[in-house]
Amino acid sequence: MLQSKLFTKTKKQAPKGAETISHKFLARGDFIDQTAAGIYTFLPLGWRVHNKVENIIREEINNIGGQELFMPTLIPKKSWQETGRWETIDPPLFIVKDRHDKEFGLGSTHEEVITDLVRKRISSYSELPVYLYQFQNKFRNEMRATGGLLRVREFIMKDLYSFDVSKKASMDFYEKVRQAYIKIFKRCGLEVVAVEADSGTIGGDLSHEFILFAETGEDKIVFCPACNYGANIEKAGQATECPNCKKKLEQKSGIEAGHCFHLGTKYSQAMKAEFIDKDGKKKPIIMGCYGIGLGRLIAAIIEVSHDDRGIIWPTGVAPFDVHLLSIGNSEKVIEQSKKVYQDLQKQGMDVLYDDRDKSPGEKFTEADLIGIPIRLVVSEKTLAKNSVEIKKRNEKEEKLVELKELLKYVK
């Protein structure tokens, strides 16, 4: 894409109110725009990142047998009442009325809807397991939104629901999701730990949070550096030594990047989602649910991957693969830049080409802020040596490579 056509514009100063690093850089790079408290627009660059992250998650969840579907945002009161959550959900639902005064809760989580789907279609053990997921807007009526994308009131979540015939099968899948999550976070450049947590109003008998250690995190956890045991501080209570290895526990703060719940039969019993087992008896389906908030994940990536100049996107989640800058506006430079741009595109690379008539300093500074992993420069200087300069965002030194060798270095 030509940067001269890019809708968004970077800013020298972050808007007032932006306090966390991720919020400042997302705002300055014009990845997002605030519409209201805790409600954001993803602008073209931000949405590209969002799509990259979404696709990583999609691949990994498909790999463990997930089938993608899409459920509605408007969920009738009746559905929530089946499980009693119309009253008990906290933070409370956003409630809207239709023109006949009928009430709906905007989806904050979809156990009721999906359990209804499954009970209408599943009747035998032979039809299980099923693993269903979606990417969908979630609405959370929080008391207060904080930290840019870290805690918002509307966001897109990947929510996966598992339906198994036995506790053992369900726990095996729970473990598979855990492994898939580790892969997802790794591909996003994050090292996370799974810690024991409370299951809140979602319910169930077992729950893990995937925590990324970061100063800006609002989740407090205790962590055992010796054996990697961890627990949410509410779950851990007053414990000061590790229940596994008895070593001293450390307190850390972190960002909750994902959450797994083993629900058991909480929803299937309430909603009569049952199957006929081999022995001919009706049994409730064993369920689990698994969420990742995409916006928060994106913010988390920035919290751990940046320098004082801007974002350092890990390869794979960056808005573009390559940022090509042309310095100087001689015919030769422009012609050669265009050629490099086209050649890279032919190779299937996603290239942002800074074709604007701006000062070099401005282009460099903006490139660092936006944080695309590979930066190429075409200028009189590089052309004198028949070369292109290449610099990785996460490295200090740039180097010259010959034009004909370029593809080897970029791929």
Added chain:
RNA sequence: CGGGGUGUAGCCUAGCGGCUAAGGCACUCGCUUUGGGAGCGAGAGAUCGCAGGUUCAAAUCCUGUCACCCCGACCA
């Protein structure tokens, strides 16, 4: 929801009873410039969040209201 804070041009800020509301970024035009947010000149852009009040005079003081931010509580 309790406590604190802030609303001035698209963004960041100055002005805090007194003349035509000031500066930086961004924007438009011209010339220059081209390896780390360029220089000079010209220009456009604001009912000072909104409503009411006090005053000869209100961006400035008072009351109300709305919005946003921070701390706390809450958090699927």
